[in-house]
Amino acid sequence: xxxxxxxxxxxxxxxxxxxxxxxxxxxxxxxxxxxxxxxxxxxxxxxxxxxxxxxxxxxxxxxxxxxxxxxxxxxxxxxxxxxxxxxxxxxxxxxxxxxxxxxxxxxxxxxxxxxxxxxxxxxxxxxxxxxxxxxxxxxxxxxxxxxxxxxxxxxxxxxxxxxxxxxxxxxxxxxxxxxxxxxxxxxxxxxxxxxxxxxxxxxxxxxxxxxxxxxxxxxxxxxxxxxxxxxxxxxxxxxxxxxxxxxxxxxxxxxxxxxxxxxxxxxxxxxxxxxxxxxxxxxxx
Amino acid sequence: xxxxxxxxxxxxxxxxxxxxxxxxxxxxxxxxxxxxxxxxxxxxxxxxxxxxxxxxxxxxxxxxxxxxxxxxxxxxxxxxxxxxxxxxxxxxxxxxxxxxxxxxxxxxxxxxxxxxxxxxxxxxxxxxxxxxxxxxxxxxxxxxxxxxxxxxxxxxxxxxxxxxxxxxxxxxxxxxxxxxxxxxxxxxxxxxxxxxxxxxxxxxxxxxxxxxxxxxxxxxxxxxxxxxxx
Numbered sequence: 007x008x009x010x011x012x013x014x015x016x017x018x019x020x021x022x023x024x025x026x027x028x029x030x031x032x033x034x035x036x037x038x039x040x041x042x043x044x045x046x047x048x049x050x051x052x053x054x055x056x057x058x059x060x061x062x063x064x065x066x067x068x069x070x071x072x073x074x075x076x077x078x079x080x081x082x083x084x085x086x087x088x089x090x091x092x093x094x095x096x097x098x099x100x101x102x103x104x105x106x107x108x109x110x111x112x113x114x115x116x117x118x119x120x121x122x123x124x125x126x127x128x129x130x131x132x133x134x135x136x137x138x139x140x141x142x143x144x145x146x147x148x149x150x151x152x153x154x155x156x157x158x159x160x161x162x163x164x165x166x167x168x169x170x171x172x173x174x175x176x177x178x179x180x181x182x183x184x185x186x187x188x189x190x191x192x193x194x195x196x197x198x199x200x201x202x203x204x205x206x207x208x209x210x211x212x213x214x215x216x217x218x219x220x221x222x223x224x225x226x227x228x229x230x231x232x233x234x235x236x237x238x239x240x241x242x243x244x245x246x247x248x249x250x251x252x253x254x255x256x257x258x259x260x261x262x263x264x265x266x267x268x269x270x271x272x273x274x275x276x277x278x279x280x281x282x283x284x285x286x287x288x289x290x291x
Numbered sequence: 292x293x294x295x296x297x298x299x300x301x302x303x304x305x306x307x308x309x310x311x312x313x314x315x316x317x318x319x320x321x322x323x324x325x326x327x328x329x330x331x332x333x334x335x336x337x338x339x340x341x342x343x344x345x346x347x348x349x350x351x352x353x354x355x356x357x358x359x360x361x362x363x364x365x366x367x368x369x370x371x372x373x374x375x376x377x378x379x380x381x382x383x384x385x386x387x388x389x390x391x392x393x394x395x396x397x398x399x400x401x402x403x404x405x406x407x408x409x410x411x412x413x414x415x416x417x418x419x420x421x422x423x424x425x426x427x428x429x430x431x432x433x434x435x436x437x438x439x440x441x442x443x444x445x446x447x448x449x450x451x452x453x454x455x456x457x458x459x460x461x462x463x464x465x466x467x468x469x470x471x472x473x474x475x476x477x478x479x480x481x482x483x484x485x486x487x488x489x490x491x492x493x494x495x496x497x498x499x500x501x502x503x504x505x506x507x508x509x510x511x512x513x514x515x516x517x518x519x520x521x
Contacts, residue, residue: 037382042476043476045479046481050310050479053468078468079465080465092380196479198475198480198484221481225484225485
């Protein structure tokens with residue numbers, strides 16, 4: 007009998023503790039989820055999360071008079087966490103605006119335009135690049151039959167998945183460039199792990215956003231990166247795979263969204279976003 | 292050599308060592324707290340599970356059975372995920388507590404089974420002899436069976452503790468700053484931009500922790516076996 011009573015007591019105590027925590031945690035704090043493996047937008051400097059997104063959100067915090075707390079989670083969890091709005095208010099992780107994500111969360115104004123890059127071994131001659139007015143680039147067709155690595159749930163993953171699996175007859179509703187070419191898609195927890203997989207001969211190329219790609223290539227001389235293009239009618243029509251970053255908030259949180267938009271508009275007008283990117287790339291003059 | 296020079300670079304950069312110490316602290320904190328919780332939970336569950344069948348014990352026994360089945364039957368990574376994103380999805384809830392409970396609850400199930408195996412390993416003749424000498428059931432258990440069982444249980448518990456420490460490496464999945472996360476951060480694009488060296492270094496740290504623990508367990512075992520004429 008004693009055991010039952012003590013067990014029951016333990017359960018009651020656990021419940022009390024949980025409720026206690028839940029009630030005392032309602033402070034005036036904005037919790038922002040991020041994935042701190044995306045330099046220069048957010049990365050760990052020793053034990054602290056820093057980066058462009060962090061500085062933007064701190065300005066928003068100043069404006070609203072609230073404290074900003076950044077929490078590091080898996081990138082693929084951010085959108086759903088922000089959608090639920092229970093454990094966080096906003097997501098700032100260089101998130102690209104897509105239609106599927108727009109259904110779940112509200113996006114701020116875009117503050118940065120990025121292009122997709124391909125990382126591959128510098129001595130890999132099987133991957134053909136072209137040279138255009140803006141320098142060397144690669145078209146999707148060059149990746150046919152290769153093993154491509156991406157970070158789970160990033161736009162690199164979404165685009166590659168579309169190009170490989172889409173035909174006009176299935177749910178995607180358009181013709182993928184790599185459909186039926188035996189191209190394989192592998193997903194990794196972050197870009198660095200995918201890049202290491204090239205070195206370990208597990209995959210041939212990684213598709214990831216421009217700035218993280220440049221960071222990785224700068225520190226690894228055996229890799230090379232070039233922008234990824236959609237091929238047009240002629241070579242001159244080839245266009246880069248562009249996308250726009252924004253900060254997302256839980257649907258209906260207009261106060262926070264308006265504050266973020268105000269801060270972003272102001273920062274873009276005086277070129278502060280570009281300056282922050284340069285600063286966190288280590289290129290400050 | 293490139294590999295060696297990178298190891299030296301890692302150990303001589305203050306920023307990287309800060310990351311490793313921070314990670315080491317969290318790994319140790321979670322391991323120790325979860326081990327304690329697991330031991331307590333394991334003992335309770337083992338005792339309830341082995342209690343005599345009676346009307347009052349029916350429900351607790353069933354709960355213990357369900358607990359062990361579920362915990363041993365599902366991957367630790369998924370248990371941690373459910374703890375963090377479903378059960379303790381509360382604003383500002385400290386992640387250390389989430390992780391401690393997740394690992395403690397997991398470890399408890401294994402410890403319970405280890406303890407049960409230890410008690411069962413003591414010959415039934417020992418209990419019969421105790422009862423024949425006029426001791427009560429509880430005294431026989433406490434003075435005759437358990438002291439012998441402990442000796443048999445210690446290696447298995449040690450095994451479980453080692454597994455627990457290494458398994459904490461998955462907390463980086465929910466964004467916690469443990470040793471594995473430290474390696475990921477040191478290996479990320481803006482730092483060394485290669486996972487290979489930091490992962491190898493962190494593996495050495497895990498090895499060192501486990502080696503120290505093994506050493507401690509060996510000492511305890513030696514002391515317990517001092518009376519044996521084996």
